[in-house]
Amino acid sequence: MKIAVISNLFEPYQRGGAEKIAKIMADTLAENHDVFVVSSKPFVTLDSFKTSMDSYQASFGKEIKVYRYYPLNLFYYLNDFKYPAIIRLFWHIIDVFNWDSANQIAKILEAEKPEIVICHNLKGLGYMLPRKLKKMNIKQILVLHDVQYAVPSGLIIKDRENSFASDGLFTGWYQDINKLLLKNIDILISPSKWLGDFYKEKGFWLDKKIEILNNPIKVDEKLIIKKTTFDNKKINYLFVGQLETHKGIELILKQFENKNDILQVVGDGTRFNELKTKYNKINIIFHGKMENSKLKELYSQADYVIVPSVCYENSPTVIYEAFNQGIPVIASNIGGIPELVAHNQTGWLFEAGDSISLQKALENSAKTVNYEAMQQNCLKKVREFDIIKYNEKLNNLLKS
Structure with missing residues (x-):
C-alpha cells in the first residue's frame, strides 16, 4: 500500500513532539508499505517556492522520500514569534483558506498516487487540504496533536480558558469554518482521550468516532535500571521542552534558585537568553537544543523528569521518553497528562501553575x-x- 505522511514540520525543522511522532509513524509504516513524506520548508530564495525532494534513512535502513515546499503566506510557520498579534491574525486567516498550499500538495500526490494520506499537524499547510483530498478520492486520516483546529494559537492556558484568544468571537468563527473544512476526514486518531473529548465538546466530528491511539515509542528492552538512593545525594532533575511561558519553565526555575539539587534544562525558545541570565545558578544548567544522541546521555543521568506545563497538553512525548528510560515524571495535572502519569506510581502530579503544589511534589x-x-x-x-x-x-x- 502506498501511503503519504503529511506534517507541517519534519526534521530538521522541528518545534515539538508532533514532528517526532510523524517521523516514527513514517518509519514504522515503511517496513510494510511504500511511504513518502510531504512537509514544508522556510523561505530562503525564490527557488523556495519550487517543490524539492530529499530523503532520509529509516531506522531499518530504507530510504524514505521527503517532499518539501514553501507554503505561500506572510511568513514561515516557525517564525510566528517574530511578528505582532495583528500580523499573526492575518496569517491565520490566509492559512485556513490556503488553496495554493493545498494545490501544491495535490500536485505531489497526483504524481505519487498514494492510496492513503495520513495528516499530522496542518497548521502552516492550510486547512483546505481535506477538501482537496475528498475531490481526489483519497482516503484520509488525521492525527490530532493539540487544540489548533479549535484555537488559532494551538494553546489554551490554565485560568484563561474563557479569554478572547481561547473563546472569543473570532475563535468561534474559526471553529465554525474549520468544522466545515475538516468534516471529510475518514479516520480520526487522538493520542489522548482528553483531546478527543475536547473536540467533541466543541462540536467537531460529531458523526465520527475518534480512535484513541497513544503515541508510539521504541521500547528499550536492554535498559538496566540503576539502583538509586537519595541519601546525601544531589537529585538530578531534567526539563526537556520549549523555553516558553506556557511550558511552565519559570515555575520550576524559581523552585531551584535556592536548592542544592541539580536542574538540567534542555531546549530553546524565545525566553532562552532571558532565563539563562536571570537564573544564573551553579545548580541550574542550560543546555539549549540538543541532538537525540546527546539527550539520551542526560536521560541516563536524570533521577526525575519535570513537565510543568500551564497549557492544556495532549500527550507529551517527553513523558514517553522518560518512562522508556525508567525515569519517574513530576508533571502538571492538566489535559491528557494524567492519562500517562499515575500519581505516586510513575511519578507525581501537581496543580498546574501552583508553586506550593509543585514544591510538595518535589x-x-x-x-x-x-x-x-x-x-x-x-x-x-x-x-x-x-x-x-x-x-x-x-x-x-488502515484496513478499516
Whole structure:
C-alpha cells in the first residue's frame, strides 16, 4: 500500500513532539508499505517556492522520500514569534483558506498516487487540504496533536480558558469554518482521550468516532535500571521542552534558585537568553537544543523528569521518553497528562501553575522510599505504547 505522511514540520525543522511522532509513524509504516513524506520548508530564495525532494534513512535502513515546499503566506510557520498579534491574525486567516498550499500538495500526490494520506499537524499547510483530498478520492486520516483546529494559537492556558484568544468571537468563527473544512476526514486518531473529548465538546466530528491511539515509542528492552538512593545525594532533575511561558519553565526555575539539587534544562525558545541570565545558578544548567544522541546521555543521568506545563497538553512525548528510560515524571495535572502519569506510581502530579503544589511534589520525590518500584512501573507503563503494538493497531485502522 502506498501511503503519504503529511506534517507541517519534519526534521530538521522541528518545534515539538508532533514532528517526532510523524517521523516514527513514517518509519514504522515503511517496513510494510511504500511511504513518502510531504512537509514544508522556510523561505530562503525564490527557488523556495519550487517543490524539492530529499530523503532520509529509516531506522531499518530504507530510504524514505521527503517532499518539501514553501507554503505561500506572510511568513514561515516557525517564525510566528517574530511578528505582532495583528500580523499573526492575518496569517491565520490566509492559512485556513490556503488553496495554493493545498494545490501544491495535490500536485505531489497526483504524481505519487498514494492510496492513503495520513495528516499530522496542518497548521502552516492550510486547512483546505481535506477538501482537496475528498475531490481526489483519497482516503484520509488525521492525527490530532493539540487544540489548533479549535484555537488559532494551538494553546489554551490554565485560568484563561474563557479569554478572547481561547473563546472569543473570532475563535468561534474559526471553529465554525474549520468544522466545515475538516468534516471529510475518514479516520480520526487522538493520542489522548482528553483531546478527543475536547473536540467533541466543541462540536467537531460529531458523526465520527475518534480512535484513541497513544503515541508510539521504541521500547528499550536492554535498559538496566540503576539502583538509586537519595541519601546525601544531589537529585538530578531534567526539563526537556520549549523555553516558553506556557511550558511552565519559570515555575520550576524559581523552585531551584535556592536548592542544592541539580536542574538540567534542555531546549530553546524565545525566553532562552532571558532565563539563562536571570537564573544564573551553579545548580541550574542550560543546555539549549540538543541532538537525540546527546539527550539520551542526560536521560541516563536524570533521577526525575519535570513537565510543568500551564497549557492544556495532549500527550507529551517527553513523558514517553522518560518512562522508556525508567525515569519517574513530576508533571502538571492538566489535559491528557494524567492519562500517562499515575500519581505516586510513575511519578507525581501537581496543580498546574501552583508553586506550593509543585514544591510538595518535589519534596515527595526527594524522600520517596519506593523509587525502584516507581522505575519498574514506568517501564511497565511504556510497554503499553510499544511501537510494535502501535503498528498493529494502526494497520488495522488502515484496513478499516
